[in-house]
Amino acid sequence: MAAKLLPDEAEVQMVNIIDAIARQDLEFIKGQGSQEFNSVDNMEEGLEAIFKYIIPGDVLETKLVDAHINYNNTAGQSSVTFYTGQYERIYEEGANLYIIAMVKKEGQECCKLQNISINKFDVSPSEATKFTLKGKGIKHYSVLALAFIVPLFIIFMLVKCIRTKGLRRKWLWIIFILVGMYGITFNWYNGDLATTFFGRSASGAVTFEFISLNLLGVTASKTGPLAPWIFEIGFPLGAVLFWFKVRKMARETAAVFADE
Known part of the structure; x- marks a missing residue:
């Protein structure tokens, strides 16, 4: 259901960025960034800091678990569309949760990276919060x-x-x-x-x-x-x-x- 919210090109770019984070490819990430993203002070240091959250090992699964689209149509200005995707990347030793925010400005191709965050969990958050009787007291x-x-x-x-x-x-x-x-x-x-x-x-x-x-x-x-x-x-x-x-x-x- 979440995947249907995002255009294909936005979803492909988000997964490519996640792959770039996993291989710690600063140049690729900067190339995908918007002007606002790349102008942030100490941007490279911030990216290197989030690399520490990456779980080592083979990827078992990458899945989109939630997505949002917001529109900004301010009078007298070009319209802007914001895409946000939450992805889980599952490993043997746990899971990373990525939140990728992309922006598309009117007249431009989709899309430019606006923001990234990453968290590390022992288990998949979407699986852990499911209704189940397993392990319950x-x-x-x-x-x-x-x-x-x-x-x-x-x-x-x-x-x-x-x-x-x-x-x-x-x-x-x-x-x-x-x-x-x-x-x-x-x-x-x-x-x-x-x-x-x-x-x-x-x-x-x-x-x-x-x-x-x-x-x-x-x-x-x-x-x-x-x-x-x-x-x-x-x-x-x-x-x-x-x-x-x-x-x-x-x-x-x-x-x-x-x-x-």
């Missing part, structure tokens, strides 16, 4: 069990509510039962567990979420190919309260029949 299995139990309990109580005759404010009960409130968030990749009521920002400040609702009590999201799966499981307050209400109604009905 009791905490992961417990969260997964809750992700099934909570919506099943909500659905059961929802059906019970719909079928309860003579229930006042039934539609309010239905809406209340349908959602989970607050609860926990769980990072499937690293096992981090947090509450949705209080949290902590990247700067370390304590944050407070005024309201958090999840339809059927559970949401699962992944914001990108390299992002982890995040599960949010809300407490089924409405379903629990209706369960108590059903038990109370059953006791009251039993008491009426007992009096008769």
Whole structure:
């Protein structure tokens, strides 16, 4: 899917640049660079610094994992198109993640190198952040069990509510039962567990979420190919309260029949 976003010539150039980085070919990289790229102070020293991140050994696979295109069409100026590709290069000993930014100006051939970054990982980031049960422990299995139990309990109580005759404010009960409130968030990749009521920002400040609702009590999201799966499981307050209400109604009905 990511590859379809980029024109063929941009993708070919990005892979050629990655190959040049792997063989530490400064002249080729500079030849692909835009005027802005080549005019950066200490550009060669910066490239030599990123060469240290290259994992040695034979390449097992090179794949495009994410891509973006941005357009700049400022009035009175030539239009500019920016292409960004994230590539994984897999080795026996780990993986390199490349972010290659290219620019194409109106009337020019595609494309010129705008920016490069490279990171080194022990395993492929796109594989590591996939949803898998391999190597997971009791905490992961417990969260997964809750992700099934909570919506099943909500659905059961929802059906019970719909079928309860003579229930006042039934539609309010239905809406209340349908959602989970607050609860926990769980990072499937690293096992981090947090509450949705209080949290902590990247700067370390304590944050407070005024309201958090999840339809059927559970949401699962992944914001990108390299992002982890995040599960949010809300407490089924409405379903629990209706369960108590059903038990109370059953006791009251039993008491009426007992009096008769």
